[in-house]
Amino acid sequence: xxxxxxxxxxxxxxxxxxxxxxxxxxxxxxxxxxxxxxxxxxxxxxxxxxxxxxxxxxxxxxxxxxxxxxxxxxxxxxxxxxxxxxxxxxxxxxxxxxxxxxxxxxxxxxxxxxxxxxxxxxxxxxxxxxxxxxxxxxxxxxxxxxxxxxxxxxxxxxxxxxxxxxxxxxxxxxxxxxxxxxxxxxxxxxxxxxxxxxxxxxxxxxxxxxxxxxxxxxxxxxxxxxxxxxxxxxxxxxxxxxxxxxxxxxxxxxxxxxxxxxxxxxxxxxxxxxxxxxxxxxxxxxxxxxxxxxxxxxxxxxxxxxxxxxxxxxxxxxxxxxxxxxxxxx
Amino acid sequence: xxxxxxxxxxxxxxxxxxxxxxxxxxxxxxxxxxxxxxxxxxxxxxxxxxxxxxxxxxxxxxxxxxxxxxxxxxxxxxxxxxxxxxxxxxxxxxxxxxxxxxxxxxxxxxxxxxxxxxxxxxxxxxxxxxxxxxxxxxxxxxxxxxxxxxxxxxxxxxxxxxxxxxxxxxxxxxxxxxxxxxxxxxxxxxxxxxxxxxxxxxxxxxxxxxxxxxxxxxxxxxxxxxxxxxxxxxxxxxxxxxxxxxxxxxxxxxxxxxxxxxxxxxxxxxxxxxxxxxxxxxxxxxxxxxxx
Numbered sequence: 001x002x003x004x005x006x007x008x009x010x011x012x013x014x015x016x017x018x019x020x021x022x023x024x025x026x027x028x029x030x031x032x033x034x035x036x037x038x039x040x041x042x043x044x045x046x047x048x049x050x051x052x053x054x055x056x057x058x059x060x061x062x063x064x065x066x067x068x069x070x071x072x073x074x075x076x077x078x079x080x081x082x083x084x085x086x087x088x089x090x091x092x093x094x095x096x097x098x099x100x101x102x103x104x105x106x107x108x109x110x111x112x113x114x115x116x117x118x119x120x121x122x123x124x125x126x127x128x129x130x131x132x133x134x135x136x137x138x139x140x141x142x143x144x145x146x147x148x149x150x151x152x153x154x155x156x157x158x159x160x161x162x163x164x165x166x167x168x169x170x171x172x173x174x175x176x177x178x179x180x181x182x183x184x185x186x187x188x189x190x191x192x193x194x195x196x197x198x199x200x201x202x203x204x205x206x207x208x209x210x211x212x213x214x215x216x217x218x219x220x221x222x223x224x225x226x227x228x229x230x231x232x233x234x235x236x237x238x239x240x241x242x243x244x245x246x247x248x249x250x251x252x253x254x255x256x257x258x259x260x261x262x263x264x265x266x267x268x269x270x271x272x273x274x275x276x277x278x279x280x281x282x283x284x285x286x287x288x289x290x291x292x293x294x295x296x297x298x299x300x301x302x303x304x305x306x307x308x309x310x311x312x313x314x315x316x317x318x319x320x321x322x323x324x325x326x327x328x329x330x
Numbered sequence: 331x332x333x334x335x336x337x338x339x340x341x342x343x344x345x346x347x348x349x350x351x352x353x354x355x356x357x358x359x360x361x362x363x364x365x366x367x368x369x370x371x372x373x374x375x376x377x378x379x380x381x382x383x384x385x386x387x388x389x390x391x392x393x394x395x396x397x398x399x400x401x402x403x404x405x406x407x408x409x410x411x412x413x414x415x416x417x418x419x420x421x422x423x424x425x426x427x428x429x430x431x432x433x434x435x436x437x438x439x440x441x442x443x444x445x446x447x448x449x450x451x452x453x454x455x456x457x458x459x460x461x462x463x464x465x466x467x468x469x470x471x472x473x474x475x476x477x478x479x480x481x482x483x484x485x486x487x488x489x490x491x492x493x494x495x496x497x498x499x500x501x502x503x504x505x506x507x508x509x510x511x512x513x514x515x516x517x518x519x520x521x522x523x524x525x526x527x528x529x530x531x532x533x534x535x536x537x538x539x540x541x542x543x544x545x546x547x548x549x550x551x552x553x554x555x556x557x558x559x560x561x562x563x564x565x566x567x568x569x570x571x572x573x574x575x576x577x578x579x580x581x582x583x584x585x586x587x588x589x590x591x592x593x594x595x596x597x598x599x600x601x602x603x604x605x606x607x608x609x610x611x612x613x614x615x616x617x618x619x620x621x622x
Contacts, residue, residue, distance in 0.1 A: 216490035
């Protein structure tokens with residue numbers, strides 16, 4: 001039998017018991033880890049061979065229940081999916097296993113996920129449909145219609161995206177990527193009838209779709225490769241397509257890009273800020289505008305550069321646009 | 331070494347609010363012997379905001395920009411992370427979806443253009459790292475950045491999503507990026523180790539949620555400062571607009587003074603190559619502490 005390749009690694013595990021500890025600490029384990037071992041195998045060995053009180057959630061061991069998500073050296077990791085050797089390739093031979101959110105830790109890797117589930121609940125994460133009690137035929141969905149869901153129904157609710165989202169970290173009201181993926185999943189379902197109410201609830205500034213910072217951390221974190229930010233973008237597009245976009249600064253900013261591109265090809269940055277903020281809102285930017293002007297960072301309207309062949313751009317804007325901004329007053 | 335030649339997609343900010351970025355890019359390209367042909371026909375990339383509004387329109391406009399690089403028979407380089415993301419995202423979608431490509435080309439045909447998919451799209455940082463080579467830059471350094479602690483701030487849209495970016499960023503790992511830090515070392519500086527180097531500056535919610543934007547910038551910048559950074563450097567003008575221009579608001583959010591100069595990538599290279607502050611547009615930076 002071929003012997004397995006092993007590596008001597010230093011594994012540091014976050015330890016905390018909310019009932020007894022004031023501060024968390026790390027326990028260090030020197031371990032020989034083989035090439036086929038997963039993060040979950042190592043966590044099991046810590047528990048079984050070193051300290052039976054080491055706590056973490058686990059269930060299916062097949063990447064489908066979403067229980068065992070942790071962070072390794074800050075990287076969102078589904079413990080039963082990621083190989084230790086792959087993590088060593090990225091981070092070297094000292095691996096630090098943390099819970100998804102240290103500030104929400106109950107015991108070691110076990111966190112209080114109430115914030116995640118509350119937000120998840122808030123988007124009507126289920127199919128809203130008039131279903132006949134005694135149907136006489138199947139409720140058919142075509143292949144094309146099913147493809148619209150774009151794998152969003154493969155979400156395992158592990159929270160990897162949510163607890164990697166920097167917007168959630170600093171803005172606790174923000175609903176976050178997982179709930180938005182779920183909202184998209186049902187909005188894209190032809191049988192569903194709650195699309196409008198979901199979109200209306202999700203466009204509030206300060207908590208909804210406009211608070212995504214576009215960092216792509218969620219796309220990087222998702223163990224099922226569902227590209228959550230792509231679904232968030234589609235929710236934005238649905239909001240416009242349904243004529244539900246409110247007349248607010250974020251909506252005007254998105255629309256303003258089209259307006260400015262049509263006018264100049266490249267942006268007129270100053271005018272775009274005025275367009276987005278409105279004539280009164282723009283006033284709060286005056287201090288920074290003065291500082292920028294002094295450093296030659298503001299192009300005056302009469303000196304605004306335009307793209308060459310602007311007529312082409314204008315024609316393409318006219319013939320390629322697919323949606324208008326039918327913004328309603330707040 | 332064979333002379334490198336690219337089509338340069340400047341993006342909007344380099345022609346307006348960060349003129350120093352275009353100046354310093356052209357200055358170091360000249361010094362290094364890299365030929366950059368300006369794509370004056372290009373429009374805005376939509377900056378991930380037009381994409382929220384109208385997907386088809388943003389695809390057509392970005393495809394048109396790439397067409398102009400293709401017409402020159404050159405690969406495209408970008409100097410803004412968000413231009414890089416939106417341009418390469420368009421390219422990736424069109425190159426992998428013949429039906430979508432045909433739809434976009436139907437529109438482009440109206441202005442006698444055709445997107446073929448022949449030009450690669452990469453950020454200038456990776457042209458320097460992978461095509462020019464840091465060892466070749468090192469040979470031209472006349473003013474090594476000795477004793478300067480430089481905190482590299484990578485910016486999201488050059489490193490994530492990695493399945494897209496890895497096609498042109500030399501396989502940069504988004505959790506442990508090295509390209510900027512290795513450039514700092516090649517220029518003789520000290521690369522500052524800090525956790526926030528691959529984090530988000532918050533630029534894209536600056537208007538609708540300035541509190542979030544300032545908190546994110548504050549976290550990253552105080553992390554750099556607390557790890558003894560003298561200066562920060564970024565390959566993205568949008569990160570630069572946040573972290574250089576908004577230090578007042580960031581300080582307020584941080585509850586402490588955030589006062590640190592932030593260089594654009596080519597400004598840093600230019601300083602080490604001995605170019606003058608004027609040639610690098612250092613007079614345009616808001617925080618000039620120790621720069622001029």
